[in-house]
Amino acid sequence: MKIVRYQNSPLFNPSTSYSTLRNEMDRLFDVAFPALSTLQRGLLGGLVSEFPIDLFQEKDAFVVRAELSGFTKDEINVEVADGILTISGYQKTGETKSSKKEAANAVTEERRVSRSVTLPEHLKLDQIQATYENGVLTVKLPKSEEVKPKQIAITVK
């Protein structure tokens, strides 16, 4: 087996972002299992795809922006479970279109997208707001007042 010096691994640099780490992992797998990666792109890649997101923080909230163009409000699902925010979209075009023009161009197509973000603690989960405009979904997650560290008194007997 050939030994190659591993260059510029961001895996060991804590300051690099999640996407760099992801790309690095993808690259690692592409090198190690090239057949698997083509298979994955061909099969899995066609089924569920991802979309770009931005994460912001403001004084009293976190904001997630996602580029999800072409969906309707009802086709997008935003849910929080177990500290993970999942944004997913499902669309089936071609069959139920009512307008004549769209029916003429009918090609039944399914589109599935999904993306998950691990949330920080101390959020007001019941006050999450989501808006969808011009193909961009904005989710606002208000922060709750930080829970004060609990003092536990130890009684010595």
Add this chain to the structure above:
Amino acid sequence: MSQNTTLEPQSVTRSTSAPTVTPKHQIRETNEAFVLTVWLPGVDKSSVETTVNGETLTVLGRRNFTVPAEWTPVHREIQEADFLLELEIDHRVNRDAVEAELKQGVLTLTFPKAEAVKPRRIEIQG
């Protein structure tokens, strides 16, 4: 075609010098038309310009969103550059009857085919 299109100054009319990205797009062909779908997330009706100049179709979509000053970026993947798509169209397209529709960041342009290239059914006599 009688029009002399080669002498027209192209790409001079571009009104932006800022960096642009090519949006994701798809072209389909139906019996009557060519349908171009362009994904322009974050672009609304007032900020998309579609022009046909000679043989060139230009779609320019401007993003209206600017990050508010009080938002601190934590992680960014969405590019801020405007969208620019330039495609060549030829004689098969009837460019006088282009229809455009923008819905939730997806622009659909329908170019009817020129009469000469539409499939024609020929009845067999007798």
